[in-house]
Amino acid sequence: xxxxxxxxxxxxxxxxxxxxxxxxxxxxxxxxxxxxxxxxxxxxxxxxxxxxxxxxxxxxxxxxxxxxxxxxxxxxxxxxxxxxxxxxxxxxxxxxxxxxxxxxxxxxxxxxxxxxxxxxxxxxxxxxxxxx
Amino acid sequence: xxxxxxxxxxxxxxxxxxxxxxxxxxxxxxxxxxxxxxxxxxxxxxxxxxxxxxxxxxxxxxxxxxxxxxxxxxxxxxxxxxxxxxxxxxxxx
Numbered sequence: 001x002x003x004x005x006x007x008x009x010x011x012x013x014x015x016x017x018x019x020x021x022x023x024x025x026x027x028x029x030x031x032x033x034x035x036x037x038x039x040x041x042x043x044x045x046x047x048x049x050x051x052x053x054x055x056x057x058x059x060x061x062x063x064x065x066x067x068x069x070x071x072x073x074x075x076x077x078x079x080x081x082x083x084x085x086x087x088x089x090x091x092x093x094x095x096x097x098x099x100x101x102x103x104x105x106x107x108x109x110x111x112x113x114x115x116x117x118x119x120x121x122x123x124x125x126x127x128x129x130x131x132x
Numbered sequence: 133x134x135x136x137x138x139x140x141x142x143x144x145x146x147x148x149x150x151x152x153x154x155x156x157x158x159x160x161x162x163x164x165x166x167x168x169x170x171x172x173x174x175x176x177x178x179x180x181x182x183x184x185x186x187x188x189x190x191x192x193x194x195x196x197x198x199x200x201x202x203x204x205x206x207x208x209x210x211x212x213x214x215x216x217x218x219x220x221x222x223x224x225x
Binding site for chain 2: 089
């Protein structure tokens with residue numbers, strides 16, 4: 001913490017507010033992970049952390065290092081872009097695997113099949129999954 | 133003054149992120165089925181990554197940023213492999 005003696009106070013307040021906001025949003029998502037009842041509700045909760053939670057914390061880091069080094073430091077954007085691209089892929093794959101497992105076991109909380117008039121490969125794959 | 137503001141802001145944020153990690157760990161240990169545990173592991177990865185970013189703000193070094201980036205990549209690969217395993221029973225077909 002060498003350059004903190006000349007660190008402007010508005011930037012310090014901005015960094016503190018952003019980092020607290022990001023951590024609070026992530027905490028809300030984690031509480032939702034604990035308190036929701038079924039898996040298909042729980043899968044939504046941590047995405048609070050992967051969207052605005054991570055965005056605020058990384059923005060705080062970017063502001064802090066930009067002011068500290070007196071030049072734009074934007075490598076936090078790399079993490080944010082990577083998270084934003086990868087999270088939907090993993091969570092949709094996980095939800096689809098869960099749906100497949102629930103249908104194989106014929107669980108009671110499984111969402112009904114064909115409620116949106118779907119046809120073709122999804123319905124056929126579901127039927128094949130039930131036979132296995 | 134600035135150092136005090138940043139110190140307390142980062143300290144509060146780290147406590148919140150530690151609570152988030154504790155909640156994810158609870159779900160990881162408790163979670164009724166395998167997919168709940170995978171989801172909790174993904175959430176735990178995210179919280180750990182954000183904790184590393186806040187450590188970088190606290191110490192003023194950019195070393196922690198690279199560790200956070202590595203955790204982000206490993207989180208993606210790990211969760212994808214686990215979801216694939218739950219789907220088919222094998223990772224590489």
